[in-house]
Amino acid sequence: MSAPALPIPRRVLITGASAGIGRETAGALLAAGCEVWGTSRQRSRLPDPGPRFHAVELEQTSADSRHAAWAQVEQECGGRLDALVNNAGDGVFGAFADEDEDVGRLRAQFETLVFGPIGLTRLALPALRRSSRPVVVNVTSLAGRLPIPFMAAYSAGKAALSAYTAALRLEAADVHWVDVQPGDIRTKFNDAMRAPPADSGPQRRSWEVMEASMAAAPPAEVVAQAIVKVVCGEGAPPPVVVVGDFVQAKLAALAPRFLPTRWLESMLRRHYRV
Ligand SMILES: NC(=O)c1ccc[n+]([C@@H]2O[C@H](COP(=O)([O-])OP(=O)(O)OC[C@H]3O[C@@H](n4cnc5c(N)ncnc54)[C@H](OP(=O)(O)O)[C@@H]3O)[C@@H](O)[C@H]2O)c1
Numbered sequence: 002m003s004a005p006a007l008p009i010p011r012r013v014l015i016t017g018a019s020a021g022i023g024r025e026t027a028g029a030l031l032a033a034g035c036e037v038w039g040t041s042r043q044r045s046r047l048p049d050p051g052p053r054f055h056a057v058e059l060e061q062t063s064a065d066s067r068h069a070a071w072a073q074v075e076q077e078c079g080g081r082l083d084a085l086v087n088n089a090g091d092g093v094f095g096a097f098a099d100e101d102e103d104v105g106r107l108r109a110q111f112e113t114l115v116f117g118p119i120g121l122t123r124l125a126l127p128a129l130r131r132s133s134r135p136v137v138v139n140v141t142s143l144a145g146r147l148p149i150p151f152m153a154a155y156s157a158g159k160a161a162l163s164a165y166t167a168a169l170r171l172e173a174a175d176v177h178w179v180d181v182q183p184g185d186i187r188t189k190f191n192d193a194m195r196a197p198p199a200d201s202g203p204q205r206r207s208w209e210v211m212e213a214s215m216a217a218a219p220p221a222e223v224v225a226q227a228i229v230k231v232v233c234g235e236g237a238p239p240p241v242v243v244v245g246d247f248v249q250a251k252l253a254a255l256a257p258r259f260l261p262t263r264w265l266e267s268m269l270r271r272h273y274r275v
Contacts, residue, residue: 010034010035010036010053011030011034011035011036011083011084011232011233012035012036012038012078012081012082012083012084012132013030013035013036013037013038013082013083013084013085013086013232014037014038014039014040014057014074014078014082014084014085014086014125015027015030015037015038015039015040015085015086015088016040016059016061016086016087016088016089016118016121017040017041017088017089017090018037018039018040018041018047018048018088019039019040019041019043019046019047019048020046020188020189021186021188021189021190021221022088022140022183022186022188022221022224022225023039023086023088023089024039024048024221025220025221025222025224025225026086026088026221026224026225026228026229027039027048027050027054028048028050028225029222029225029226029228029229030228030229030232030233031050031051031053031054033229033232033233034233035053035083035232035233036053036055036078037053037054037055038054038055038057038074038077038078039054039055039056039057040057040058040059040061040070040089041056041057041058041059042058042059042060043058044056044057044058055073055074055077057070057073057074058070059089059121061089061113061117061118061120061121062109062112062113062116062117064120067117067120067121067124068124070121071121071124071125074125075128078128080127080128080131081128081131081132082125082128082129082131082132082135083129083132083134083135083136083232084129084132084135084136084137084138084232085121085122085125085129085136085137085138086138086140086228086232087118087121087122087137087138087139087140087162088138088140089113089117089118090113090114090140091113091190091193091194092110092152092155092190092191092193092194093106093109093110093152093154093155093194094151094152094194094195094196094197094204094208095151095195095197095204096151096204097153100154106154107153107154107157109154110154110155110157110158111154111157111158111161113158114155114158114159114161114162115158115161115162115165118139118162119162119165122137126176129176130175130176134177134235135175135176135177136176136177136179136231136232136238137166137169137176137177137178137179138179138181138228138231138232139162139163139165139166139178139179139180139181140181140183140224140228141159141160141162141163141166141180141181141182142155142156142159142182142183143182143183143184143243143245143249143250143253143254144156144159144160145159145160145162145163145182146160146163146182146254146257147253147254147256147257147265147269148160148269149207149211149273150203150207150269150270150273150275151197151203151204151207151208162180163180163182166178166179166180167180167240170240177231177237177238178240179231179238179239179240179241179242180240180241180242181224181227181228181231181242181244182241182242182243182244182254183224183243183244183245184218184243184244184245184246184249184250184253184254185211185214185215185217185218185219185245185246185249186218186219186220186221186223186224186244186245187215187216187217187218187219187220187221188215188221190215191211191212191215196208203273203274203275206273206274206275207273207274207275209274210272210273210274211273218245218246219245219246223244223245224244227242227244256268
């Protein structure tokens with residue numbers, strides 16, 4: 002009697018593997034038996050957990066960098082990729098009144114949060130289609146459905162990526178397109194943003210609410226485990242996965258469906274103290 006076939010290790014590319022959710026997810030994917038390609042804008046920031054991890058340099062706002070990164074991954078994975086996790090991202094905090102007239106902040110956020118991940122996905126698509134169970138995970142945010150004041154560009158970028166993912170589910174059903182929407186997760190995400198001055202009134206109060214939520218938020222491990230389930234599971238994964246504490250992931254996520262917009266926005270204004 003022959004032994005049951007061992008599962009083929011899944012080959013996964015994850016962006017933003019140097020910190021926070023991406024670093025935790027890369028570790029969890031390795032622990033689940035995957036071969037992982039993890040990216041950072043600076044290779045030296047990436048961990049060195051062993052031979053099944055491959056470090057890749059990627060600035061996802063640059064088409065040249067996306068092509069160079071993909072050329073490396075394609076060669077090393079032999080042209081077959083099972084999953085792409087578009088996780089890398091950053092945020093910009095500030096008032097609309099301080100945006101420049103060419104809306105540079107909005108453009109910059111769309112480069113990072115929308116055009117970058119979609120451009121990389123387009124490059125990886127033929128290799129994903131060689132997999133028996135291709136999965137693309139786009140890490141968006143609860144902010145895509147419950148926007149954050151003074152983070153309009155970020156909220157809009159995440160909502161755009163969610164909508165793009167949903168359209169691809171209709172158009173290219175041979176790939177599993179999964180929209181993972183974290184609520185607040187305790188990482189150093191806020192550290193990359195410029196905090197508003199202490200005397201900036203509603204901006205400062207809103208920032209302080211965000212900082213307090215981040216400090217009390219669940220660890221990155223909860224998102225990592227959700228992504229591993231999507232990538233390494235069998236059959237069709239859920240199209241949308243909301244991850245966070247009970248209030249955010251269960252109650253707040255459903256609020257736009259059940260509450261009149263005026264009530265919801267009044268609650269959000271009170272929550273952020275604007
Ligand atoms: N933390 C939260 O509360 C939360 C909530 C909802 C959604 N999210 C989303 O989850 C994802 C991960 O966030 P996190 O909290 O783990 O943040 P983080 O700890 O700040 O990590 C961000 C990662 O993205 C990479 N990155 C940032 N800008 C990049 C760019 N232009 N090109 C390539 N890589 C870039 C960083 O890599 P290098 O700096 O090494 O290049 C880093 O690995 C983001 O998409 C974020 O929007 C986070």
